[in-house]
Each structure stands twice: as structure tokens, then as C-alpha cells.
Amino acid sequence: MFDKLKSLDDLFAEQLKDLYSAETQLVKALPDMASEARDARLRQGFETHLQETINQVSRLEQIGRGLNLDLTGHTCKAMQGLVAEGKETIAEDATDEVKDAALIAAAQRVEHYEISGYGTAAHYAERLGHTEAASLLRQTLQEEQLTDTKLNDLAKSYINQRAM
Numbered sequence: 001m002f003d004k005l006k007s008l009d010d011l012f013a014e015q016l017k018d019l020y021s022a023e024t025q026l027v028k029a030l031p032d033m034a035s036e037a038r039d040a041r042l043r044q045g046f047e048t049h050l051q052e053t054i055n056q057v058s059r060l061e062q063i064g065r066g067l068n069l070d071l072t073g074h075t076c077k078a079m080q081g082l083v084a085e086g087k088e089t090i091a092e093d094a095t096d097e098v099k100d101a102a103l104i105a106a107a108q109r110v111e112h113y114e115i116s117g118y119g120t121a122a123h124y125a126e127r128l129g130h131t132e133a134a135s136l137l138r139q140t141l142q143e144e145q146l147t148d149t150k151l152n153d154l155a156k157s158y159i160n161q162r163a164m
Contacts, residue, residue: 012124013069019117020060020071022079026053026110029083037103038096042154046107049147056140063133082110101163104155111148118144 005011030053034046064071086106094102118141125134 008124008128012121012128012130013067014074015117015121015124016060016063016067016069017071017074018076018078019114019121020057020064021074021076022114022117023053023057023060025076025079025083027057029086032090033086033103033107036090037100039100039154039159042100042103042159045147045150045154046103052143052147056143059136059140063130063136066132067130078113079110082106082113085109095163097159097162100159101155104151104159108148108151111144111151114144115141115148 005014027050030046030050034043034050037043037046060071063069086103089099089102089106092099092102118137122134122137122141125131125137
């Protein structure tokens with residue numbers, strides 16, 4: 001748990017730690033999702049997002065260094081739950097087509113959580129005058145939004161149809 005949050009600075013630090021924990025958990029979970037995807041484009045999407053996520057962790061570390069903030073020592077319980085749900089999806093006895101649709105649904109839940117977190121953190125950074133941090137957070141936000149769009153496009157263009 002965090003000490004009492006007394007200011008927007010404190011809340012911003014808490015948000016950064018939460019995002020860092022979320023992303024480090026995701027780095028461990030994405031390879032399993034990629035290996036379970038049967039559709040080649042979906043598998044490639046997960047592999048590409050893994051590399052982006054590694055870069056996002058690096059950006060958060062850069063922000064932490066710039067703010068003299070240790071980002072470790074916190075566990076994002078929301079991401080723990082989302083990863084656990086993803087593992088349940090992987091364990092489901094389903095056809096390949098339904099499994100791919102389910103993986104997309106699980107991944108989009110993660111993306112929506114991250115979009116919310118990065119949008120909030122970027123706004124806090126702007127309000128607090130942390131221009132470089134805000135820029136880095138917005139870059140990640142755009143990547144998360146693009147990943148969500150790509151997942152949505154795969155689902156709507158043919159994966160959900162195949163699962164019917």
C-alpha cells in the first residue's frame with residue numbers, strides 16, 4: 001500500500017508505479033497469448049505488442065529516473081486479475097477459432113485498462129509540468145490505442161465470423 005496521498009504529485013507517482021507493475025506483468029503474459037493464438041496475424045500482433053510493451057517499460061523507467069522515483073515494489077492488482085482471466089481463456093477447451101476470438105476479448109480488456117491508465121497519467125504529468133513525462137506517456141497511449149484498433153479490426157474483419 002502507498003502512504004497517504006496528499007497531492008497530485010503523490011497520485012501521479014502512484015499511477016506510474018501501477019502502470020509499471022501492469023506492464024511488467026504483461027511482458028510475462030504476452031508470450032503465452034502469442035503461443036496460443038492460432039491465427040497467424042493475431043499471433044504476430046501479440047508478438048509485436050510484446051516488443052512495444054518492453055519499450056513501454058523502458059519509457060516508464062526513463063520517467064522514473066527523470067523524477068527520481070523508484071517504480072518497483074507495487075503490484076497492480078487489476079492487471080493481476082486481467083492476466084488471470086487471460087490464463088483462464090488459454091485453458092478453455094475451445095475450437096481454434098473460438099479461442100482466437102476469446103484471446104482478442106481478453107487482450108482488449110487489457111488494452112482498455114492501459115488506455116485509461118496512460119490517459120490519466122499523461123494528464124497528471126501535463127498538469128504538474130512534467131513535459132517530457134507527458135510526452136512519453138502520450139506516446140505509449142497512442143500505441144495502446146493502435147493495438148486496440150488492430151485487435152478490433154481482426155475481430156470484426158474475420159476472426160469473430162470464423163468463431164460462429
